[in-house]
Amino acid sequence: SQQGEEDPQALSIQEGENATMNCSYKTSINNLQWYRQNSGRGLVHLILIRSNEREKHSGRLRVTLDTSKKSSSLLITASRAADTASYFCATGGNSGGSNYKLTFGKGTLLTVNP
Amino acid sequence: GAVVSQHPSRVICKSGTSVKIECRSLDFQATTMFWYRQFPKQSLMLMATSNEGSKATYEQGVEKDKFLINHASLTLSTLTVTSAHPEDSSFYICSASGLATFYNEQFFGPGTRLTVL
Numbered sequence: 001s002q003q004g005e006e007d008p009q010a011l012s013i014q015e016g017e018n019a020t021m022n023c024s025y026k027t028s029i030n031n032l033q034w035y036r037q038n039s040g041r042g043l044v045h046l047i048l049i050r051s052n053e054r055e056k057h058s059g060r061l062r063v064t065l066d067t068s069k070k071s072s073s074l075l076i077t078a079s080r081a082a083d084t085a086s087y088f089c090a091t092g093g094n095s096g097g098s099n100y101k102l103t104f105g106k107g108t109l110l111t112v113n114p
Numbered sequence: 115g116a117v118v119s120q121h122p123s124r125v126i127c128k129s130g131t132s133v134k135i136e137c138r139s140l141d142f143q144a145t146t147m148f149w150y151r152q153f154p155k156q157s158l159m160l161m162a163t164s165n166e167g168s169k170a171t172y173e174q175g176v177e178k179d180k181f182l183i184n185h186a187s188l189t190l191s192t193l194t195v196t197s198a199h200p201e202d203s204s205f206y207i208c209s210a211s212g213l214a215t216f217y218n219e220q221f222f223g224p225g226t227r228l229t230v231l
Contacts, residue, residue, distance in 0.1 A: 033219075042120075042207055042224040043158070088157060100211065101148070102220060104158045 005105045006089055012111040019076045021108040023089035024069075032065055032072050033090045033102065043088070046074075081114045117141055118210050120223035127198055128231055135193045135226045137208030143188040144210035148220060149181070152205040164191050188212075198230040 006023045013019050023032070031050045035043040049056045049065045049072065056063045062075040076083055086109050090102040117140040127133050137147055146165050150158040162178075164170035164185035172178045180202075182194040191210075195202055205227055209220035 035222075040205070040225070040227070042118075043209075043222040045219060045221070048219065100220075101160060101163060103160070106157045109155075 006087070006108045008108060009106065010109045010111070012113065013079055015079060015081055015112055015114050017079055017112075019079050019083070019110055019112070021074045021087050021110070023072045023074070023105055025072075025089075025091045025105075026070065027091075029067075029091045030100075031092065032063075034061075034063060034072075034074050035088045035090060035104075037086045037088065037107075039085075046087075076110075079110075079112045081112050084110060084112045086110070116219075116221040118144075118208065118221045118223040120206075120208055120226050122226060123224060124227045124229075126229045126231065129199055130197055133195045133198055133228060135195075135206055135208075135228075137191045137193070137210065137223050139189045139210040139212070139221070142210075142212050142221075144191070144212045145188065146211045147185055147191040148209045148211070149183060149191075149193050150207045150209070152207060152225075154205075158207060161193075195228065198228070200230045203228055203230045 031048050033048045034046040036046055037043050047058050047063050049063050060077045065072045086107045088107045089105045092100050092102050119138045121136045125133055148163050149161045152158045160173050161176045162170045162172045162183050164183045166185050166188050170183035185191040205225050207225040209222045211220045
């Protein structure tokens with residue numbers, strides 16, 4: 001199966017609730033990144049967590065990384081209708097530099113109902 | 115900072131014609147640009163990686179003669195879909211990365227919707 005697989009594939013919640021999305025991967029990584037994509041648009045970088053980090057926060061976003069389980073989670077707290085989008089995790093290998101390739105998961109489609 | 119643009123945003127063409135898509139980094143020098151394609155409700159699939167001034171590296175299964183990539187300057191890369199067919203209809207997204215950007219971070223363009231009739 002593909003590196004960087006998210007679950008659930010689709011998530012529908014009410015405004016104000018928290019949304020949790022998970023990502024699993026197979027090979028060793030240097031870091032893991034989360035992106036958001038609104039329908040028919042490009043990707044917006046949300047957060048990057050390095051392999052030696054366990055948790056990271058950015059505003060209403062909280063990302064965790066468990067390298068022993070090869071998994072990560074993205075938590076969006078106090079969700080808003082504007083958070084409706086597809087969320088992708090992306091992983092890369094151990095090489096650095098600007099030539100660094102990302103492998104994207106299949107994504108979670110989050111719908112926040114007003 | 116770190117803005118990447120794509121042009122055009124949408125293009126409709128007839129089968130057999132060639133289409134060029136531009137990807138520009140507006141406020142930083144992109145030593146590397148990546149081209150992805152995305153089918154509806156699916157993930158991004160990396161097509162090729164291009165470094166300024168050298169030939170692009172294509173992913174397995176991507177025809178380099180079909181998808182011509184040129185990265186002639188540190189701010190511009192182009193993808194030309196040659197002899198386009200309906201199955202080439204997709205959303206094409208570029209991203210850019212550079213030595214001055216955050217380690218391993220790629221900045222994505224807004225995408226180009228290609229429809230081949």
